[in-house]
Amino acid sequence: IVLTQSPGTLSLSPGERATLSCRAGQSVYSSFLAWYQQKPGQAPRLLIYGASNRATGIPDRFSGSGSGTDFTLTISKVEPEDFAVYYCQQYGASPRITFGQGTRLEIK
Amino acid sequence: QVQVQQRGARLVKPSETLSLTCDVSNGSLSGYFWTWVRQPPGKGLEWIGEINHHGSTNYNPSLKGRVTISIDTSKNQFSLSLSSVTAAETAVYYCARQTVTAYRYSGMDVWGQGTTVTVSS
Numbered sequence: 001i002v003l004t005q006s007p008g009t010l011s012l013s014p015g016e017r018a019t020l021s022c023r024a025g026q027s028v029y030s031s032f033l034a035w036y037q038q039k040p041g042q043a044p045r046l047l048i049y050g051a052s053n054r055a056t057g058i059p060d061r062f063s064g065s066g067s068g069t070d071f072t073l074t075i076s077k078v079e080p081e082d083f084a085v086y087y088c089q090q091y092g093a094s095p096r097i098t099f100g101q102g103t104r105l106e107i108k
Numbered sequence: 109q110v111q112v113q114q115r116g117a118r119l120v121k122p123s124e125t126l127s128l129t130c131d132v133s134n135g136s137l138s139g140y141f142w143t144w145v146r147q148p149p150g151k152g153l154e155w156i157g158e159i160n161h162h163g164s165t166n167y168n169p170s171l172k173g174r175v176t177i178s179i180d181t182s183k184n185q186f187s188l189s190l191s192s193v194t195a196a197e198t199a200v201y202y203c204a205r206q207t208v209t210a211y212r213y214s215g216m217d218v219w220g221q222g223t224t225v226t227v228s229s
Binding site for chain 2: 031032033034036038043044045046048049050055056087089091092094095096097098099100101102
């Protein structure tokens, strides 16, 4: 399954709302869709699993939604530490795991 | 808290075999799928393959049979072997833990520190 993320780059100021999209080439079970944050020089960090469940320790300004082929990661009010690259990922179809190409959230 | 520590050769010659190992501490291999992911410089994430504690594996078909992932429960470690590497496979290689059931996927929640592997003569 191909995952296409948009936009490629999102330029926002701290305090603004961020909406990141992940579109699948075919339907994905919601229970098998995850989101990650990656900062330079660091391993990815799990944010959301099951499309809408926050991982342990993730602030509640991060939320996930969607079903079928359209999924969204929302950051209600972007904090300075949130500027990073975000990836969606599905588990299930062959290949068993695919990632989107990423959305870079940068400071405006 | 479960930790995963990666080790292995950081420089591999073209056509040779890349080998990496992840040691798991403060936790068991049982009940999880353990996975390898790589990231070429400046690019996105690519899944390589996964293994569970029974030794059941799934691989990315794009790697065309060059990849082998193994597990040693007695040593609490799992390993990646990628043969016939090319310079294009220079990347940061990560290992990670996943929780998977028939009805739910809980994501890659514990990651190794990453190993930068350079393929060069």
